[in-house]
Amino acid sequence: MSQDTPVVRVDRDGPLARVTLNRPEIHNAFDERLIEALAETFRHLAEDGTARAVLLAGAGKSFSAGADLNWMKRAAAYDEEQNRADARALELMLRRIDECPKPVIALVQGAAIGGGLGLVAACDIAIAGEAAQFATSEVRLGIVPAVISPFVVRAIGPRQARRWFLTAERFGAEEARRIGLVHEVVPTEHLEARGREIVAEIVKGGPEAIAEAKRLVRLVETMPQGGSILAEATVAMIAERRASPEGKEGIGAFLEKRKPAWIAGAEQA
Template identity: 55%
Template sequence: MYETLDIHVDAPVATVWMNRPAVHNAFNATFIRELTAACNVLDADTSLRVIVLAGRGKSFSAGGDLNWMRETADADSLSNHDDARRLATMLRTLSEISKPTIARVHGAALGGGMGLVSACDICIASSTASFATSEVRLGLIPAAISPYVIRAIGQRQAYRYFQTAERLSAERAAQLGLVHEVVAPEHLDSKVQEIVDALLLGGPSAQSAAKDLIRNVAEQRVDDTVLEDTARRIAVLRSQPEAKEGMTAFLDRREPEWVARIAKAPSVSMSAGSSNEVTDS
């Protein structure tokens, strides 16, 4: 059960709905704790292949809840530091999920909300979505989200937008590399499903290894160490059952086992007031 999240599992896909619509899904201590825990639980669930992050109400996420931020500002330095560390841990936990993650963005994704988008592997946005690293307008900096936003848009663009806090349209965010696809609002869910369908064709172990590969190779100079590391990675995967099955299935002109075994499973909702009940939806 969660107070701030509504998690719908329709195996092999889990959709994590941020469920604080009255405050535009802004973060507070409970939200940070629950999203961290949910990421760990869903990542460990072997029946799941893809995780979608979305927001209830008018916005994806407006970042930090101002009341929570005021409380942290009034706390002593040690408590303040611990609180900031929990936020940073939440973002890293989302970023390091071994499964593919998709941010389904409508409305505003501001501050920490833009951090959530950046921490996900893929972003599909409505044409009406908007983004900003708005922290400097509150006299703050986008510290916890910075590794993920800089990874998404690059240092040069970060120098501008971390300081100006300009609001970005979905189209501009796509130009910067933050957003992968921009679609009309009525096509948002169908585009997300299209990406999910494409992801389900890949080997789950290979996708996890691909994410780890990117984290370890990005920004590295191509030297003997990198060459040896990449050679070792592919050699290890080639010897694994998943790769053998994938190559055999291709030669036999059939679906690999990980695609063939996908079947409709009962959907499960985990939200405030529910007890992981099975639904008919």
């Protein structure tokens, strides 16, 4: 692939942004360029008022097969501070996907290994093709899945993480669904269509409410359960949403048996 070829491609279809990892010749393996490009792509999408949802996919046979061998060779010569900077860049990329105010849907075909599995875990919704394969293979290289671990453990829980982090075995799409890493398994040729069906449901919701719903999940999972701080935070959130222009429009549309402005406006566009 030429250095001029973008390693991340963004295609727009109305409110949908399709983000494609574009290194198919090496199964969309990570290196510094891909990590930086993904981080910047999601920074822009977070600020894009016309984007309502994001499909994240990989070009070619695989979603992402993990680390690029040439990148690993370079990293082997890094000192501790260079390694920290490298890891911070990866964490920033995953966090920007996780915190993107637009729902992000992973379409997973082929391999999702190491950092590729971390990408899946950072997305809001994940759909896997029937032949998809997953692994956290780091221990076989004498390292650990440290940076991806907050996202993966949140998705599958500590008990399952112990199993897969320690054995580094590959597992298939149905096992990924069983442990909570992916939400659905479909024939690989139906991945795109199923992703677009989910986007069609997402855009029926209020854009601000959807962003707040994502924030709500993070709030509930990070605050102590049963305490007054969490209770007050949730009370404040619903009060603010009911009083907001979008909340008033949505409730009003429901009571008046009409489509809310965010749907009606999109249909007229």
